[in-house]
Amino acid sequence: MMDKQLKIGPYTLSSRLIVGTGKYATLELMQQCHAASKSNCVTVAVRRERLVDKNSGRNILDFIDPKKYILLPNTAGCFTADEVVRVARLGRELLDGSGYQGAQWVKLECLGDTKTLLPEPLGTLEALKILVADGFHVLVYCSDDVMLCKRIKEAGAAAVMPAGSPIGSGQGVLNPNAIRIILEELKHNDPAYPIIVDAGVGTASDVAAAMEIGVDGVLLNTAIAGAQDPVKMAQAMALATEAGRLAGTAGRIPRKLYATASSPWEGRING
Amino acid sequence: MEILLNGKKMEIPEKATIGELLALHKLAPVRVAVERNGEIVRRADFYTVRLAPQDQIEVVTLVGGG
Numbered sequence: 001m002m003d004k005q006l007k008i009g010p011y012t013l014s015s016r017l018i019v020g021t022g023k024y025a026t027l028e029l030m031q032q033c034h035a036a037s038k039s040n041c042v043t044v045a046v047r048r049e050r051l052v053d054k055n056s057g058r059n060i061l062d063f064i065d066p067k068k069y070i071l072l073p074n075t076a077g078c079f080t081a082d083e084v085v086r087v088a089r090l091g092r093e094l095l096d097g098s099g100y101q102g103a104q105w106v107k108l109e110c111l112g113d114t115k116t117l118l119p120e121p122l123g124t125l126e127a128l129k130i131l132v133a134d135g136f137h138v139l140v141y142c143s144d145d146v147m148l149c150k151r152i153k154e155a156g157a158a159a160v161m162p163a164g165s166p167i168g169s170g171q172g173v174l175n176p177n178a179i180r181i182i183l184e185e186l187k188h189n190d191p192a193y194p195i196i197v198d199a200g201v202g203t204a205s206d207v208a209a210a211m212e213i214g215v216d217g218v219l220l221n222t223a224i225a226g227a228q229d230p231v232k233m234a235q236a237m238a239l240a241t242e243a244g245r246l247a248g249t250a251g252r253i254p255r256k257l258y259a260t261a262s263s264p265w266e267g268r269i270n271g
Numbered sequence: 272m273e274i275l276l277n278g279k280k281m282e283i284p285e286k287a288t289i290g291e292l293l294a295l296h297k298l299a300p301v302r303v304a305v306e307r308n309g310e311i312v313r314r315a316d317f318y319t320v321r322l323a324p325q326d327q328i329e330v331v332t333l334v335g336g337g
C-alpha cells in the first residue's frame with residue numbers, strides 16, 4: 001500500500017527524510033549523498049556573500065537540481081527574534097524567482113548560546129508570531145518540551161520540530177517518551193499535523209527509532225556529512241526512514257516479560 | 272563614493288546601482304539577496320535603485336547548512 005505523502009505548508013515531500021547541505025568535504029560528495037538519501041528536500045543557510053576569493057566561488061545551488069529538490073531555507077546561527085526574522089526574509093528573497101521551490105517556508109532556528117546550540121524558547125515563539133503574520137509557513141526547531149511544542153503549534157507553526165538531542169551531537173533521541181507525549185498532544189484531533197525530529201541523529205537506528213515512535217519525518221545533516229563513508233550512511237538513512245515508517249505504522253507486538261513459543265507445542269516427537 | 276558593503280568600507284562609482292555593484296564583484300543577481308540600510312531591495316529593482324554615500328549594503332547568498 002502506498003504511504004500518504006508528507007505535506008508541510010504548500011509543499012509535498014516524496015521522502016520523510018529532510019537532509020542538510022553543510023559540512024561536506026566537497027559539493028560533489030554532497031550531491032551524491034543527497035541522491036543516496038532519497039530525500040527531495042534539503043535545508044540551506046543564508047550567509048554574507050564572500051567578496052574576495054571569488055575564484056573558488058562555486059555556488060551550492062549548482063549542485064542542487066531545482067527539478068528534484070525543494071529548498072528549505074533556515075535561520076541557523078540566529079540568537080534573537082530580530083535576527084531570525086531578518087534572515088528568514090532574506091532567505092525568501094533569495095528563493096523568490098530563483099527557479100527553486102521553497103520561498104514560502106522557513107526553518108526557524110533561534111539559539112540560546114554557542115556551546116549547547118539549544119533552542120531559545122522565548123525568542124523562538126516571538127519570531128514565529130512575526131513570521132506567521134508575514135505569511136511564512138514556519139517549521140520550528142525547538143526543544144522536546146511538550147507545553148512549548150503546544151504553544152508553538154497554537155501560534156501557527158506549519159510543523160513542530162523537537163530536537164532529539166543537541167545539534168551535531170549524534171546522541172539520537174534522548175527522550176523518546178517526551179516525543180511520544182508531543183505526538184499525542186499535538187496530533188489529538190489533528191493526526192496529519194507534522195512533527196519532525198530535527199537534530200541529534202547519530203546513525204540509522206536513531207532515525208528508525210524516531211520514525212517507529214510515529215514522527216512524520218526526520219531532519220539531519222551531520223550524521224551523514226560527518227560519517228566516514230557519507231554516501232553509504234545516506235543510503236542507510238534512506239532505508240531507516242522507510243523501515244521505521246513501515247514498522248511504526250504496521251502495529252508492533254506488545255512487549256512481554258516472558259517468552260511465547262513461535263513453533264507449535266503440539267506434535268513434538270519427545271512430547 | 273564610499274559605502275559599507277558586508278561590513279567593509281568600499282569605494283564605488285558615484286550613483287552606481289545595486290546591479291552595477293554586483294557586477295563589480297561578478298555576482299549573479301539571481302543568486303543573491305540584497306539589503307540596503309536594513310531594507311530588502313527586490314531583485315527587480317537592482318538596476319533602478321542607486322546607491323548613496325555611506326549606504327550600508329548587505330549581499331547574502333545560500334550556503335551549506337543543517
